[in-house]
């Protein structure tokens with residue numbers, strides 16, 4: 001018979017194995033919390049098997065075609081909790097935590113992790129979500145989680161400082177209020193978009209700046225309210241889109257007719273093991289290409305368009321791409337041989353071979369450089385250029401974000 005205990009044990013075993021496959025180690029207290037919290041109590045009306053699928057975010061609210069609220073996928077929650085605990089010496093026991101975005105499930109895992117001497121406050125902008133979270137938390141026995149309905153862009157408890165703020169909606173910027181509410185040495189874990197690509201960053205507060213400790217690939221529903229950010233999609237073929245970040249402009253006409261032109265494929269000629277973190281390569285390409293090409297963009301595509309051979313992206317949910325003098329290039333699907341793979345680029349347009357070669361040259365540099373991983377600092381918007389650390393500067397509304405690469 002299918003039981004919630006049996007499914008939960010299998011889910012956690014799967015999450016531990018997923019960590020190992022990624023070269024990560026799940027902390028024992030995170031594993032214990034995942035084994036303790038009955039996830040099905042946060043997903044009423046959903047089949048038990050669905051509630052306990054490790055890769056499944058359970059959608060709880062849609063607005064039109066857009067998902068605005070969900071109970072996040074267990075694999076992602078597990079990785080973010082691990083990031084948070086790793087960023088503190090001694091883990092999360094006794095810490096005071098603010099969660100932005102309330103489904104109830106993550107708040108109860110946090111409640112397990114901080115123990116009786118810690119506290120968890122969760123805030124959501126949507127009263128339907130907070131009402132639901134209050135009911136689910138009470139039913140699961142976590143009635144001591146404080147649930148607040150507010151836009152998390154503002155101060156939640158003005159006189160309070162939290163050791164950890166963990167954001168569970170996709171952010172484009174870091175508002176001053178998050179830094180102001182963090183204790184000195186506190187940690188912010190936030191899915192932050194740079195160059196159109198979102199990573200969960202664990203950032204430690206050092207004075208008025210935040211310095212990264214770790215980052216992971218992730219995807220989240222978009223931030224709403226005062227911190228909402230525009231992301232637009234321009235179709236370049238049926239089921240193939242370019243994702244444009246705030247402020248980026250492009251017309252459908254300027255990219256029409258690109259893909260029907262012959263495709264050039266160039267390979268880096270490298271042989272990489274399956275664990276290679278290609279999300280790091282993608283940020284490397286973003287930093288280097290954006291300094292060289294007319295426009296760095298992100299390509300996404302429907303599965304049908306990939307199956308039909310219209311495009312062959314590395315990852316159909318978001319692949320680095322470039323537009324330069326009428327030529328379009330992107331990181332292509334991997335070529336596997338004997339359990340290892342090569343990376344490459346496809347290009348279409350008048351200068352296709354050179355454009356694919358330029359992209360691939362950056363891939364070779366990344367591999368030759370020991371596959372460096374990205375590091376991030378977040379500084380106040382008023383920071384003068386001369387006070388910025390070396391790196392690629394992205395100016396946001398409330399902050400200046402500086403991206404660099406750790407030497408291998």
Ligand SMILES: C[S@@+](CC[C@H](N)C(=O)[O-])C[C@H]1O[C@@H](n2cnc3c(N)ncnc32)[C@H](O)[C@@H]1O
Pocket residue numbers: 068069070071072099100101102103104105106107123124125126129150151152153168169220221222223224225226227
């Ligand atoms: C993925 S869900 C949260 C999942 C949840 N942490 C869990 O335990 O599974 C994201 C939530 O962020 C909320 N949200 C979006 N923008 C917000 C904002 N500015 N302030 C507070 N909450 C926000 C949405 O209403 C949505 O419920």
